[in-house]
Amino acid sequence: MSRLQAKLLPHQMQFVQSNARYPALIAGYGAGKTEALVMRVLRFISGIPNAVIGVYEPTVDLIKRILYPRFEEIFGGAGLIYTLNKTDGILEVFMPPPIGKCQIIFRSMDNYSRIIGYETHHAILDEIDTLPKDKAFEVWVRVLARNRKGSHTQSASMPKKNTVGVTTTPEGFNFTYELWGKTHKDNPDYELIRGRTADNWHLPSDYIDALRRTYPPNLIDAYLNGEWVNLVGNTVYSSFDRYKNHTQLTLDDWPAHAPLHIGADFNVVRMAAVTVLKGEDGHYYVVDEMHKLRDTPALIETINARYPYATRRATIYPDASGRSRKTVDASKSDIRLLREAHFRVNAPKKNPPVKDRVISVNTLFCDATGDRRLFVNTDRCPALTEALERQVWDENGNPVKDGTEDILDALGYVMTRIAGLNRPVTAVTRMRMV
Ligand SMILES: Nc1ncnc2c1ncn2[C@@H]1O[C@H](COP(=O)(O)OP(=O)(O)OP(=O)(O)O)[C@@H](O)[C@H]1O
Ligand SMILES: [Mg+2]
Numbered sequence: 046m047s048r049l050q051a052k053l054l055p056h057q058m059q060f061v062q063s064n065a066r067y068p069a070l071i072a073g074y075g076a077g078k079t080e081a082l083v084m085r086v087l088r089f090i091s092g093i094p095n096a097v098i099g100v101y102e103p104t105v106d107l108i109k110r111i112l113y114p115r116f117e118e119i120f121g122g123a124g125l126i127y128t129l130n131k132t133d134g135i136l137e138v139f140m141p142p143p144i145g146k147c148q149i150i151f152r153s154m155d156n157y158s159r160i161i162g163y164e165t166h167h168a169i170l171d172e173i174d175t176l177p178k179d180k181a182f183e184v185w186v187r188v189l190a191r192n193r194k195g196s197h198t199q200s201a202s203m204p205k206k207n208t209v210g211v212t213t214t215p216e217g218f219n220f221t222y223e224l225w226g227k228t229h230k231d232n233p234d235y236e237l238i239r240g241r242t243a244d245n246w247h248l249p250s251d252y253i254d255a256l257r258r259t260y261p262p263n264l265i266d267a268y269l270n271g272e273w274v275n276l277v278g279n280t281v282y283s284s285f286d287r288y289k290n291h292t293q294l295t296l297d298d299w300p301a302h303a304p305l306h307i308g309a310d311f312n313v314v315r316m317a318a319v320t321v322l323k324g325e326d327g328h329y330y331v332v333d334e335m336h337k338l339r340d341t342p343a344l345i346e347t348i349n350a351r352y353p354y355a356t357r358r359a360t361i362y363p364d365a366s367g368r369s370r371k372t373v374d375a376s377k378s379d380i381r382l383l384r385e386a387h388f389r390v391n392a393p394k395k396n397p398p399v400k401d402r403v404i405s406v407n408t409l410f411c412d413a414t415g416d417r418r419l420f421v422n423t424d425r426c427p428a429l430t431e432a433l434e435r436q437v438w439d440e441n442g443n444p445v446k447d448g449t450e451d452i453l454d455a456l457g458y459v460m461t462r463i464a465g466l467n468r469p470v471t472a473v474t475r476m477r478m479v
Contacts, residue, residue: 056240057081060212061088064204065236069211069225072240072271074256075248078212079111082169083119085210089167090138090147092200097148099168099191101160101184103175105153108134112151112171154180160187164194168209174216181220185209215273217442222273242269257414261407276438281403282453284411285421285433292420296322296332296352305352305359308459309344310451311379316344317452318361319429320352321459329409329419329464334426336452341379345386356387362459365396391462399444402457405465419460428452 053061057077060070061084072078082100090096102108113129116136120127127138134151152160154176168188173181192207215221229235242253253269260268261284267274299322309318316338322330333351338344349355361383383390396402409419423430429452436453439445444453 053081053084054240054244056238056244057084059238060210061085063210063236063238064208066204066206066208066234067210067224067229068208068236068238069213069221070238070240071211071213071215071221071225072238073242073269074214075245075252076214076240076242076271077245077247078214078240079115079171080119082171082210082212083112083115085167085169086116086149087119087123089203090140090144090149092144092203093147093166093196094144095146095148096144096167097150097163097165097194099150099152099163099165099188101152101154101168101170101173101188103154103172105156107171108151108153116149154184157184157187160184160191163191165192166194166196166207167204168192168207170209170211170213172213173211174213174219174221176220178220178223185220215267215271217267218273218275218277219442226273239271241271254414258412258416259408260404260413261411262413262415264404264407265413276442277440278437280434281436281438281444282407282410282433284407286411287421287423287430287434290410290417290420291423292330292332293422294322294324294330294332294420295422295425296320302354302358305355306459306463307348307359307361308455308457309361309363310454310458311341311364312451315451316340317428317455318344318348319426319452319455319459321456321463323463327418329460331419331421331426331429331456333422334429334452336428341382345383345388348388349386360389360391362391362462364454364458365392365394393462396458397461397465399457400442402461403444405461406457409460409464418464429456 054077056070056072057080060068060081070078070081086098086100089098100112102112109131113131117129120138125138127136129136136149138147140147150163150165154170154173168191170188173184176184188209192209194207196203211221213221225235225237242248256269257265263283264274266272303322306321307318308321309316317336319331320333322332324330335344335347338347348359352359363380363383380390380392411417421430432453437445
């Protein structure tokens with residue numbers, strides 16, 4: 046145990062050794078949170094006879110892909126004898142006397158009906174902030190209810206109470222902010238430990254640079270330093286600057302057959318579309334907008350009228366969700382109309398979460414290294430420009446809609462599909478359940 050602890054980073058050590066009732070390691074991507082979780086479990090099973098520890102991830106998939114291999118690697122490396130029953134989500138460890146057999150119970154937070162029928166001494170939840178706030182509270186209450194097993198340890202170094210720890214990267218002003226940052230800010234039961242990505246020198250040297258290229262500047266602090274960032278009332282497209290992201294380029298600056306990427310959002314009487322071209326420099330240019338169109342036939346007519354060889358060069362990137370208020374599957378018929386008009390249509394089964402779309406577009410406008418890869422002809426696209434500058438976040442973490450900014454969705458659909466950003470990941474593929 047001491048050999049393993051010697052390797053811990055300071056914030057990991059603080060979390061592993063914390064005897065607070067509710068310790069939270071709130072830290073950047075790749076800061077070593079999950080590693081600390083496993084080490085805290087190891088600490089408990091080294092000191093509590095027949096310890097039962099609950100370990101939670103947002104999804105079953107994360108338990109299988111991240112936790113099982115990590116536990117096996119670290120337990121195997123420590124020479125522990127264990128059996129892992131993946132079907133039941135139970136790992137049994139056979140420790141030398143007087144500890145004896147310990148159990149680690151793995152459960153997912155998205156299926157919280159299964160947080161039932163067992164008792165734990167201690168629990169740890171990984172990445173709880175990726176859950177919507179109300180769901181996170183629901184899980185929290187259930188985990189607390191399970192975490193009531195009496196401890197018979199004589200060891201002075203073990204916590205005297207049942208503890209529930211949290212290891213997570215913060216997502217805006219979400220669950221962890223509510224408990225550790227606000228309601229229980231000065232309550233010693235709630236210990237807040239911060240860790241920065243940069244503190245983990247085990248990461249590949251280009252990891253942070255790669256992250257900076259996939260996030261806008263206003264989010265990177267949260268994601269690298271483990272800070273809560275309040276977005277309420279701030280503009281959604283904070284990276285957009287009408288001067289720095291302006292382009293003089295128009296359609297005429299491209300060859301006659303250059304591919305046109307047209308993002309389109311369907312809505313009653315408010316169809317909107319934007320036309321994007323890729324430059325030789327690899328950057329993207331929004332050269333044209335269409336808005337306040339009545340319906341899909343009107344959109345088709347406009348595209349054909351504006352662009353020579355339109356059907357041969359244009360791909361349409363419509364809303365995939367069927368959110369149109371016309372009829373239940375109106376958007377399907379809209380997509381069919383586009384196809385019947387001989388356009389290529391790029392429509393996945395599902396739209397990505399709104400927040401992911403916004404992050405991608407913001408990062409293209411300006412990433413955390415200061416690079417701008419998406420430009421708008423603000424003279425030709427006044428409606429888009431105005432919408433980009435005006436839309437703000439509401440207190441639930443959603444962009445405020447006043448029924449006029451469908452054009453922003455249109456931009457999001459096309460940009461995420463032609464230039465979607467691949468984030469670097471260490472262990473966890475980020476789950477954003479928004
Ligand atoms: N104390 C340590 N000693 C050696 N390697 C470590 C240590 N802590 C973390 N690492 C390594 O650093 C990488 C990131 O650690 P880990 O996955 O625990 O971070 P994380 O904060 O959970 O990341 P994510 O945000 O992706 O969930 C892993 O490859 C892990 O093995
Ligand atoms: Mg992790």
